[in-house]
Amino acid sequence: MSLKLPQGMTISGAIQPGFDAILTPEALAFVADLHRTFEGRRQELLAARVERTARLDAGERPDFLASTAHIRAGDWKVAPLPEALACRRVEITGPVDAKMVINAFNSGADSYMTDFEDSNAPKWENQIQGQINLAAAIRRTLTLESNGKSYKLNDRIATLQVRPRGWHLDEKHVLVDGQRVSGGIFDFGLFLFHNAKEQIARGAGPFFYLPKMESHLEARLWNDLFVRAQDKLGLPQGTIKATVLIETILAAFEMDEILYELREHSAGLNAGRWDYIFSCIKKFKVDTDFCLAERSKVTMTSPFMRAYALLLLKTCHKRGAPAIGGMSALIPIKNDPEKNAIAMQGIINDKKRDATDGYDGGWVAHPGLVEPAMKEFLAVLGDKPNQWEKQRPDVAVTSAQLLDFQPETPITEAGLRYNINVGIHYLGAWLAGNGCVPIHNLMEDAATAEISRSQVWQWIRSPKGVLDDGRKVTAAMVRPLVAEELAKIKATPAVGEFDRAAQIFEKMSTDEAFAEFLTLPLYEESTF
Numbered sequence: 001m002s003l004k005l006p007q008g009m010t011i012s013g014a015i016q017p018g019f020d021a022i023l024t025p026e027a028l029a030f031v032a033d034l035h036r037t038f039e040g041r042r043q044e045l046l047a048a049r050v051e052r053t054a055r056l057d058a059g060e061r062p063d064f065l066a067s068t069a070h071i072r073a074g075d076w077k078v079a080p081l082p083e084a085l086a087c088r089r090v091e092i093t094g095p096v097d098a099k100m101v102i103n104a105f106n107s108g109a110d111s112y113m114t115d116f117e118d119s120n121a122p123k124w125e126n127q128i129q130g131q132i133n134l135a136a137a138i139r140r141t142l143t144l145e146s147n148g149k150s151y152k153l154n155d156r157i158a159t160l161q162v163r164p165r166g167w168h169l170d171e172k173h174v175l176v177d178g179q180r181v182s183g184g185i186f187d188f189g190l191f192l193f194h195n196a197k198e199q200i201a202r203g204a205g206p207f208f209y210l211p212k213m214e215s216h217l218e219a220r221l222w223n224d225l226f227v228r229a230q231d232k233l234g235l236p237q238g239t240i241k242a243t244v245l246i247e248t249i250l251a252a253f254e255m256d257e258i259l260y261e262l263r264e265h266s267a268g269l270n271a272g273r274w275d276y277i278f279s280c281i282k283k284f285k286v287d288t289d290f291c292l293a294e295r296s297k298v299t300m301t302s303p304f305m306r307a308y309a310l311l312l313l314k315t316c317h318k319r320g321a322p323a324i325g326g327m328s329a330l331i332p333i334k335n336d337p338e339k340n341a342i343a344m345q346g347i348i349n350d351k352k353r354d355a356t357d358g359y360d361g362g363w364v365a366h367p368g369l370v371e372p373a374m375k376e377f378l379a380v381l382g383d384k385p386n387q388w389e390k391q392r393p394d395v396a397v398t399s400a401q402l403l404d405f406q407p408e409t410p411i412t413e414a415g416l417r418y419n420i421n422v423g424i425h426y427l428g429a430w431l432a433g434n435g436c437v438p439i440h441n442l443m444e445d446a447a448t449a450e451i452s453r454s455q456v457w458q459w460i461r462s463p464k465g466v467l468d469d470g471r472k473v474t475a476a477m478v479r480p481l482v483a484e485e486l487a488k489i490k491a492t493p494a495v496g497e498f499d500r501a502a503q504i505f506e507k508m509s510t511d512e513a514f515a516e517f518l519t520l521p522l523y524e525e526s527t528f
């Protein structure tokens with residue numbers, strides 16, 4: 001099947017039946033316009049990340065910006081939100097395949113964040129089929145027959161929010177004037193073009209989640225993109241609403257500024273804890289003083305995570321914006337009631353803490369978690385849809401608290417093996433086109449896997465990368481463990497390209513250079 005493409009655009013992805021309904025000449029022309037208008041700025045902002053990294057590597061430490069002190073001190077609020085975004089006690093998230101989409105919409109959650117990002121491997125087919133699924137779901141025509149089960153949408157479904165890819169990712173199958181299009185612009189542009197008017201007519205949307213930003217200038221780029229997109233499509237300015245994930249340590253110092261940049265389009269902030277931990281490791285990876293304990297010991301009650309969560313909450317409510325909690329990686333455990341009860345208690349504790357702090361809602365990974373999470377928010381909110389009015393004058397978070405990276409211990413052989421095992425398993429699944437998998441009874445996606453692989457890299461290099469029995473973590477220690485953990489994974493029924501994944505994992509952990517994102521070399525490597 002061939003497509004009619006706008007001038008200057010080429011598409012190398014296979015055009016399967018039905019893809020032409022999404023890749024229409026008009027929608028592609030809209031994407032090309034956004035690309036031509038904003039690609040220069042995206043590249044400048046990506047270059048600014050590289051410069052900032054060099055300064056951090058040389059010992060600079062982030063702080064609240066002097067140049068934007070007036071914004072932090074100012075008395076302003078974000079624009080009022082539509083009714084459809086007032087109640088977000090439980091938000092379920094998940095990748096864009098048809099079964100997940102239907103199950104998430106029907107899950108009983110208030111909201112559903114559909115994910116072209118952390119939980120989705122950006123295979124060309126996943127991206128376009130995901131757009132097809134969402135367009136059909138919005139029009140209430142999405143159905144599926146699978147494994148003898150019939151899936152269709154309930155009368156009452158969750159409010160949709162869409163997470164496009166972050167600024168660092170390209171869509172390699174689509175070139176405009178010989179340049180790759182930004183993955184985020186591609187996902188956002190196609191979704192908005194096909195669905196904005198339909199969603200407005202139905203009373204909810206278009207709403208987005210924006211990932212992995214590192215500065216308020218990156219938020220300004222999204223805002224400018226929204227303004228142009230609304231103009232081009234004849235949508236009233238301010239129609240688009242977006243929640244920003246604060247999931248980098250640098251963005252934590254610019255929460256007010258990010259809300260301010262997006263104030264006509266803001267739907268608040270979300271505490272994206274997994275990428276946040278990864279970002280801390282990445283940004284301070286060469287600091288010989290910095291070294292976090294093994295993954296399982298770094299939690300929302302660790303000092304730097306607690307400071308970040310409270311600052312996010314306080315900032316949002318001061319600005320009249322929702323504060324949404326992140327996701328525990330715990331998921332229901334089948335066939336083991338005891339372990340399952342412990343996992344459920346973990347979810348309960350997580351949501352209870354967020355709700356009691358003042359958060360308006362939080363994310364869950366699985367439909368089986370909607371009810372327990374909802375119970376904790378209902379216990380605090382009662383009949384109210386949110387607690388935006390809850391201010392936290394008692395909270396005063398300093399730079400030092402945001403940078404108080406405890407705990408540093410323990411690092412055990414089991415923790416090292418765990419990181420290697422999860423890293424290989426996740427990479428293997430991703431290369432096979434699956435961006436979210438259960439591993440050792442936890443949800444693993446691109447963000448959680450980043451922690452695993454970056455810890456191994458850092459422990460090899462940091463003088464503090466020492467096991468609790470006194471052995472220094474080294475490349476020579478890691479290499480045989482890679483082989484052993486690979487063998488364990490291959491002995492399970494798990495599906496993935498594990499041999500290749502183990503090679504990539506070993507190279508990424510032992511190479512001198514640190515790969516900025518796991519998904520960048522993987523995307524180039526992948527056959528999709």
Ligand SMILES: CC(=O)SCCNC(=O)CCNC(=O)[C@H](O)C(C)(C)COP(=O)(O)OP(=O)(O)OC[C@H]1O[C@@H](n2cnc3c(N)ncnc32)[C@H](O)[C@@H]1OP(=O)(O)O
Nearest residue numbers: 093094100103104118119274327365366436437438443447
């Ligand atoms: C760091 C971050 O970015 S967090 C946000 C990104 N991560 C996510 O969104 C996590 C999404 N969650 C998932 O992908 C899955 O829950 C997994 C991979 C963790 C576990 O999946 P599974 O092993 O298939 O779970 P399980 O077998 O218990 O699923 C039971 C049912 O629930 C469905 N289900 C599970 N998770 C979800 C979900 N998030 N949304 C919708 N449906 C879901 C399954 O499709 C299955 O449906 P079926 O009974 O009709 O066949």
Ligand SMILES: O=CC(=O)O
Nearest residue numbers: 272273274275447
């Ligand atoms: O996207 C969420 C995160 O925790 O990372």
Ligand SMILES: [Mg+2]
Nearest residue numbers: 118272275447
């Ligand atoms: Mg994330």
